[in-house]
Amino acid sequence: MIEVFRDLLRIPTVSTRDTAAWDHVAFDAFLAALRGHFPLLHALPLVRVGSHGLLFHWAGAAADRPVVLMAHSDVVPVEGPWRHPPFGAVIEDGVIWGRGTLDCKGSLVAICQAVEDLLATGYTPAQDVWLSFGCNEEVAGDAAPLAVEELRRRGVTPWFVLDEGGAVAYDAFPGVEKPIAVIGVTEKGITSLELRVDGRGGHASTPAPLGPTARLARAVTRLDRAPMRASAPDATMELFRRAAPHAKPPMRYALSTAVRSRALLTRLLLAAGPETAAMVRTTVAVTTLSGSPALNVVAATATAGVNIRILVGDTMEGVIRHVRRVIKDPQVRITVIDEGEPSPSSPLDEAFDLIAAVTGEHFPEAVTSPYVMMAATDARHFTKISERVYRFTPFEMTKKQRESIHTHDEHITVEAYLKGVAWYRTLMERL
Numbered sequence: 078m079i080e081v082f083r084d085l086l087r088i089p090t091v092s093t094r095d096t097a098a099w100d101h102v103a104f105d106a107f108l109a110a111l112r113g114h115f116p117l118l119h120a121l122p123l124v125r126v127g128s129h130g131l132l133f134h135w136a137g138a139a140a141d142r143p144v145v146l147m148a149h150s151d152v153v154p155v156e157g158p159w160r161h162p163p164f165g166a167v168i169e170d171g172v173i174w175g176r177g178t179l180d181c182k183g184s185l186v187a188i189c190q191a192v193e194d195l196l197a198t199g200y201t202p203a204q205d206v207w208l209s210f211g212c213n214e215e216v217a218g219d220a221a222p223l224a225v226e227e228l229r230r231r232g233v234t235p236w237f238v239l240d241e242g243g244a245v246a247y248d249a250f251p252g253v254e255k256p257i258a259v260i261g262v263t264e265k266g267i268t269s270l271e272l273r274v275d276g277r278g279g280h281a282s283t284p285a286p287l288g289p290t291a292r293l294a295r296a297v298t299r300l301d302r303a304p305m306r307a308s309a310p311d312a313t314m315e316l317f318r319r320a321a322p323h324a325k326p327p328m329r330y331a332l333s334t335a336v337r338s339r340a341l342l343t344r345l346l347l348a349a350g351p352e353t354a355a356m357v358r359t360t361v362a363v364t365t366l367s368g369s370p371a372l373n374v375v376a377a378t379a380t381a382g383v384n385i386r387i388l389v390g391d392t393m394e395g396v397i398r399h400v401r402r403v404i405k406d407p408q409v410r411i412t413v414i415d416e417g418e419p420s421p422s423s424p425l426d427e428a429f430d431l432i433a434a435v436t437g438e439h440f441p442e443a444v445t446s447p448y449v450m451m452a453a454t455d456a457r458h459f460t461k462i463s464e465r466v467y468r469f470t471p472f473e474m475t476k477k478q479r480e481s482i483h484t485h486d487e488h489i490t491v492e493a494y495l496k497g498v499a500w501y502r503t504l505m506e507r508l
Contacts, residue, residue: 078498079173079491081114082186083166086175090182092151092215096128104129104212107150115189117196118208124227129212130220132227135192136205137508142236143205144508145228145463146501147221147455148185149214149241152177157485171491178489180482181241184470185210187494191501204508207233214455217415221455225462235463237428239504240456242468243448245440248476252328253320258436258443260429261450261468262312264457265359266387266419268396271380272296273410278369278377289379290368296404297363297381303403305396307358309343310389312422312447317342319446355451359388359396382414386451389419420457420466428465435507436471439500471500 088107093099108129112119124132129150137143153176161167161174168174177183188208195202207228211220228235243259250257274289274296287295309317314336321332335342346353365382369375385396393416400411423429425447433445456466473493481487 078190078495079168081190082183082494083168083173083175084114085110085186086166086173086177086182087164089164090150090152090177090212091154092213092218093154094216101128104150111189115193118189118192126209126223126227127212127218127220130224131208131210132224133192133208133210134205135202135208137202139203140205142508143207143233145207145209145235145238145459146188147209147211147238147240147459148181148188149211149220149455150182150185151212151215152180152182153215153483155485159485163485163487168491172488173491173494174486174488176487178487178494179470179472179474179478180487181214181470183472183489183494183497184241187471187497188501190498191505194498194502195505200506202505202508204236205233206505206508207235211455217453221458225458229462233462235459235465237423237432237465237467238456238459238463239432239467239469240454240459241470242450242454242456244470244472244474244479245436245443246474246476246479250320250324250328252324254325255323256440256443256473257316257320258433258440258445259316259448259469260432260436260445261454261456262425262429262447263310263389263420263422264450264452264454264468265389266393266417267415267453268385268387268393268413268417269415270383270385270397270400271412271414272383272404273378273380273412274408275378275410276376279375281373281375284375289376292406292408293368293379293381296406296409299403299405300361300363300383300400303399304361305359305391305399307343307347307354308388308390309339309346309357310422310449312389312449313346313356314339314342315425316446316448319444323444355386356449357388359391360386361396361400387417387419389422389449391419393418417453417457420460421464423465423467426465429467431507432467432469432504435500435504436469438503439471439496440473471497
């Protein structure tokens, strides 16, 4: 199992927004290697989705409650100083180092391995299982929407969908030593805006007051000083209700008191720092800036890029209204570049209970809970065809490992990977 995983990690399936710059040979090689390592899986009906996406259909004994398991083969570009080559899949002291170990080739290969193992025993799942493997999730590509349309065309309404997301997280909260197995039941929406101010420009020796850069700076400052209202979503309330009994004093007393009131928990999380504050409000971050092309030229145009993560309960329309009201300047032009509403919340019913039960079986020391995922996944597209869309990666991850995702030194332990394979196998056996 480990050598198969390492072989697939070594293939640099890096996605970029410039599709012309893609190494399509690498993606072709990945699909060929996947086919070579998992021949029984590839004997199942398969539809190619987009350029390199895959949609497998494993027919079960019944098809009234089909399930979709998701992952993606693409990874983000390499950056930073790596301890080992990012595509070397080096094993050192029981740890596998490499881009994609956690996000998200680990999930993809673990699912394939679990299915291959079950097929080898002649196993037939109780329900239809669909495997949807995207190829451009990291750049918000078309593979997942195309897979949704293919399933819709076939009349498939999934009982539940499971994509990457939460994990068996160690060091998740101060004072809580137990790992928290967080299952995403919703995710924030993503909207990007451009703020633009146009003016005459001119020579830097004779600047006019409140030119494009100064006017833009004022708008940015106003945005920074006027965050959107905060309120802990239901999933966040439930997360801290479940975590509170496992916290050490005095954190246990603080959390146990806070979870009795939404307003109180919201204030506590706002005060605890930017990471927890992001759990209870829509965030607005100015990420790019541009102005004059030269030091001695007054900018004729100044622009700022704004990335907004919309909390469940807020809307894109409300966010843009807030931005306009706060900036209070008609000369600052606001353009929507990308738009995306938060995903609807999935219920904590029988499907969630199944995922939680399998998690409890394989990670008995963990506290399982729903949560709001703050990053974006391909799962958001599947809310069009299923009301139960969950986000969970069955890997144990320390805080250091979680921080390595999308940066340098991404890694997973051999033991954690093998436990993840076993988790997927049990999930399909319990359908």
